[in-house]
Amino acid sequence: MTFKVGLLGLGTVGTGTAQILLDPADRQPLLQELELYRVGVRSLDKPRSVDISRDRLTTDLESIVRDPAVDIVVELLGGLEPSRSLILTAIAHGKHVVTANKAVIARYGEEIFAAAADAGVYVLLEAAVGGGIPVIEPLKQSLCANRIQGILGIINGTTNYILTRMQREGGDFGPILADAQRLGYAEADPTADVDGWDAADKIAILASLAFGGRVERSQITCEGIRAITASDIAYAEGLGFTIKLLAKAKRQHQGDTWRLEASVYPTLVPLSHPLASVNDVYNAILVEGDPVGQVMFFGPGAGAGPTASAVVADILNIAAVLSAGSDRDHLDPLLACRYLQTVELAPAAETAARFYLRIVVQDSPGVIGKVGTIFGEQGISLESIVQTDVSGETAELVVITHEVQEGIMRQAITQLEALPLVQAIANLLHVL
Amino acid sequence: MTFKVGLLGLGTVGTGTAQILLDPADRQPLLQELELYRVGVRSLDKPRSVDISRDRLTTDLESIVRDPAVDIVVELLGGLEPSRSLILTAIAHGKHVVTANKAVIARYGEEIFAAAADAGVYVLLEAAVGGGIPVIEPLKQSLCANRIQGILGIINGTTNYILTRMQREGGDFGPILADAQRLGYAEADPTADVDGWDAADKIAILASLAFGGRVERSQITCEGIRAITASDIAYAEGLGFTIKLLAKAKRQHQGDTWRLEASVYPTLVPLSHPLASVNDVYNAILVEGDPVGQVMFFGPGAGAGPTASAVVADILNIAAVLSAGSDRDHLDPLLACRYLQTVELAPAAETAARFYLRIVVQDSPGVIGKVGTIFGEQGISLESIVQTDVSGETAELVVITHEVQEGIMRQAITQLEALPLVQAIANLLHVL
Numbered sequence: 029m030t031f032k033v034g035l036l037g038l039g040t041v042g043t044g045t046a047q048i049l050l051d052p053a054d055r056q057p058l059l060q061e062l063e064l065y066r067v068g069v070r071s072l073d074k075p076r077s078v079d080i081s082r083d084r085l086t087t088d089l090e091s092i093v094r095d096p097a098v099d100i101v102v103e104l105l106g107g108l109e110p111s112r113s114l115i116l117t118a119i120a121h122g123k124h125v126v127t128a129n130k131a132v133i134a135r136y137g138e139e140i141f142a143a144a145a146d147a148g149v150y151v152l153l154e155a156a157v158g159g160g161i162p163v164i165e166p167l168k169q170s171l172c173a174n175r176i177q178g179i180l181g182i183i184n185g186t187t188n189y190i191l192t193r194m195q196r197e198g199g200d201f202g203p204i205l206a207d208a209q210r211l212g213y214a215e216a217d218p219t220a221d222v223d224g225w226d227a228a229d230k231i232a233i234l235a236s237l238a239f240g241g242r243v244e245r246s247q248i249t250c251e252g253i254r255a256i257t258a259s260d261i262a263y264a265e266g267l268g269f270t271i272k273l274l275a276k277a278k279r280q281h282q283g284d285t286w287r288l289e290a291s292v293y294p295t296l297v298p299l300s301h302p303l304a305s306v307n308d309v310y311n312a313i314l315v316e317g318d319p320v321g322q323v324m325f326f327g328p329g330a331g332a333g334p335t336a337s338a339v340v341a342d343i344l345n346i347a348a349v350l351s352a353g354s355d356r357d358h359l360d361p362l363l364a365c366r367y368l369q370t371v372e373l374a375p376a377a378e379t380a381a382r383f384y385l386r387i388v389v390q391d392s393p394g395v396i397g398k399v400g401t402i403f404g405e406q407g408i409s410l411e412s413i414v415q416t417d418v419s420g421e422t423a424e425l426v427v428i429t430h431e432v433q434e435g436i437m438r439q440a441i442t443q444l445e446a447l448p449l450v451q452a453i454a455n456l457l458h459v460l
Numbered sequence: 461m462t463f464k465v466g467l468l469g470l471g472t473v474g475t476g477t478a479q480i481l482l483d484p485a486d487r488q489p490l491l492q493e494l495e496l497y498r499v500g501v502r503s504l505d506k507p508r509s510v511d512i513s514r515d516r517l518t519t520d521l522e523s524i525v526r527d528p529a530v531d532i533v534v535e536l537l538g539g540l541e542p543s544r545s546l547i548l549t550a551i552a553h554g555k556h557v558v559t560a561n562k563a564v565i566a567r568y569g570e571e572i573f574a575a576a577a578d579a580g581v582y583v584l585l586e587a588a589v590g591g592g593i594p595v596i597e598p599l600k601q602s603l604c605a606n607r608i609q610g611i612l613g614i615i616n617g618t619t620n621y622i623l624t625r626m627q628r629e630g631g632d633f634g635p636i637l638a639d640a641q642r643l644g645y646a647e648a649d650p651t652a653d654v655d656g657w658d659a660a661d662k663i664a665i666l667a668s669l670a671f672g673g674r675v676e677r678s679q680i681t682c683e684g685i686r687a688i689t690a691s692d693i694a695y696a697e698g699l700g701f702t703i704k705l706l707a708k709a710k711r712q713h714q715g716d717t718w719r720l721e722a723s724v725y726p727t728l729v730p731l732s733h734p735l736a737s738v739n740d741v742y743n744a745i746l747v748e749g750d751p752v753g754q755v756m757f758f759g760p761g762a763g764a765g766p767t768a769s770a771v772v773a774d775i776l777n778i779a780a781v782l783s784a785g786s787d788r789d790h791l792d793p794l795l796a797c798r799y800l801q802t803v804e805l806a807p808a809a810e811t812a813a814r815f816y817l818r819i820v821v822q823d824s825p826g827v828i829g830k831v832g833t834i835f836g837e838q839g840i841s842l843e844s845i846v847q848t849d850v851s852g853e854t855a856e857l858v859v860i861t862h863e864v865q866e867g868i869m870r871q872a873i874t875q876l877e878a879l880p881l882v883q884a885i886a887n888l889l890h891v892l
């Protein structure tokens with residue numbers, strides 16, 4: 029029983045995927061049953077690093093998702109459109125779908141999975157989060173007995189690369205971003221990565237699996253790393269922290285019920301924390317569950333090979349269950365994706381955290397007292413407050429708070445800004 | 461559709477498993493369909509930390525695996541017998557089996573999986589390796605597109621706890637083992653752990669999944685940690701290493717074909733290596749594959765909660781596919797275990813490694829020259845040779861070699877032992 033694969037996109041990951049399909053030796057025998065049947069590309073004439081006969085290539089992507097001979101459509105275009113439409117058309121034509129497209133799944137997952145359920149096809153997305161790191165499927169199967177308490181992850185390679193270099197070189201964001209773009213670690217338009225949108229897409233997907241319900245992507249608080257300066261990193265290091273862009277999904281208990289805290293924030297991570305040593309383009313996802321405790325998945329979060337590894341695994345798992353007789357009326361529950369309810373998200377103001385605050389003040393004797401008083405009036409207890417970087421008229425205060433509701437912290441900041449001797453709130457970051 | 465579970469063993473993991481089954485709230489809904497139907501124990505009168513009605517308990521384990529009402533047998537007795545016989549009887553009576561028993565699977569896996577295939581039942585064992593860490597199933601599914609090159613793991617919690625304390629406290633093996641036994645981190649008879657047998661069982665299981673074939677447990681070279689001394693750890697630390705008990709399975713290429721290196725050795729691990737920071741009872745498994753690169757799974761390698769998490773996940777996955785209509789003629793390929801061939805193992809003498817060698821010698825001027833000459837005659841190049849710990853007549857030489865075939869290294873040691881000024885080969889360890 030052979031399966032015809034229609035591949036949409038022959039970029040980095042698409043090429044990596046094609047390479048595995050064309051080199052099945054010493055891999056799972058079922059790979060021999062997969063045929064790279066048609067490949068949709070933007071230009072037919074572009075030179076390729078993988079040997080695909082010209083007659084399998086087409087620029088007409090629509091024709092692939094409608095082709096009656098195609099069994100499995102692999103969508104590796106990225107972006108919202110035409111990806112979403114092509115996926116839905118493929119489903120409507122009874123094709124199974126494998127995608128690495130976190131943006132489409134995070135926003136249109138419900139629509140796509142509902143259509144897949146109606147059509148009796150699979151939609152798999154192991155490659156959408158963490159590249160080659162197995163995490164989607166372990167959450168669906170291996171950890172399914174747990175009451176998941178939280179997920180904490182470094183799930184964007186570009187920002188982790190930039191922050192790692194800022195840490196090592198003491199450099200600022202701008203020049204290192206530019207260099208990362210030159211080296212291909214950041215895209216020409218880096219917005220989705222550096223503003224945290226990509227990480228927010230991914231945590232929305234992980235949370236929906238871990239907490240058994242749809243997580244509304246637009247409600248996930250999301251802050252990127254543009255505002256992080258070399259001095260923030262230096263101050264953090266002096267206090268025993270490194271700064272990482274952390275995606276978080278955490279169960280917030282309210283009496284007998286609960287809701288979900290979901291966010292992406294640049295966060296001060298204690299150097300002793302397992303995530304503190306995850307550097308460069310590596311990703312790591314820490315899952316805390318009852319009763320498993322903490323388990324961590326670590327590996328390359330992007331790149332042709334790792335991501336293709338996850339894509340082809342999804343293709344093989346679909347081929348395996350189809351070979352064993354799975355049909356549209358008998359979907360394999362281990363692969364089928366089911367949302368149980370919509371998960372209620374907690375407003376950012378009602379989530380608690382520790383905070384790092386950097387304030388530019390006039391260098392006058394009473395300043396720490398005045399600032400400290402405002403925190404006291406708000407009932408915010410401080411872990412440390414350090415005056416640094418005295419340069420003539422102005423000084424900087426670096427404050428680390430104990431846990432406090434974000435809303436209350438914002439009120440304190442409003443009051444601080446009203447103080448004449450406070451020149452600027454230079455930065456506000458979360459602390460793990 | 462409900463499923464009756466017959467639980468064999470109500471020790472630590474058995475109790476943890478029962479606790480999840482009796483507390484399904486906020487977990488996977490399917491848990492509601494599982495009934496803890498019968499529980500086999502050694503004594504009916506022992507006080508239990510879990511509330512199971514007396515009439516479900518029995519000391520007649522045989523009656524559980526033969527009970528027509530039982531759908532899934534969960535074997536948590538450990539040890540070879542009666543576990544093996546009970547598992548085979550359960551299979552013969554058409555029961556699906558979930559086990560955490562690495563010893564039985566490593567030795568009798570082929571017999572058990574063959575019987576399961578004939579009977580059309582599942583035998584799942586996620587809990588057998590790495591406690592709650594998802595690794596069996598990711599190897600079966602998520603990484604199945606890869607050509608696995610190697611697996612490197614810290615997969616025995618007891619020895620990692622002992623080595624971690626030896627490292628921190630500078631203590632010797634004996635007293636720390638005794639303390640570990642007092643604290644419950646090591647068993648009264650610690651042999652299976654400290655001599656590396658448990659780790660060898662586990663790497664045999666991982667290798668059989670990763671390399672698609674049966675791995676003969678008895679051919680796995682296995683060395684424990686009894687011979688590790690405080691001074692070995694101190695010397696290693698001085699050279700930038702920490703000592704871990706590493707289980708290894710590595711593809712050894714020979715022209716167009718390959719065979720497997722499989723071993724358990726106390727090994728000097730560079731402090732910069734991801735496995736170097738895996739301490740106490742934690743486990744970590746590093747998998748290297750083409751094209752995924754290196755992915756690592758980290759978490760608690762033992763304990764009631766983590767291991768029960770894996771046991772119940774296996775039960776739920778069986779229940780899920782049975783609910784979806786899987787029957788003995790249509791086993792789900794994602795859960796079914798298939799060995800493709802028997803994997804040929806490379807003899808230890810024909811595997812290459814770097815070595816750490818500690819030699820007690822007479823403290824005389826020419827000693828380093830004489831020792832160095834022997835290595836030279838064997839064509840073994842040295843990375844470093846340090847003379848330390850001079851105490852009157854005797855000194856210690858600590859040698860780190862470059863990569864060399866183990867057989868050749870053994871010849872060199874034989875020659876060293878023949879040197880009059882060599883009083884003893886104090887220790888020989890592998891270096892990663």
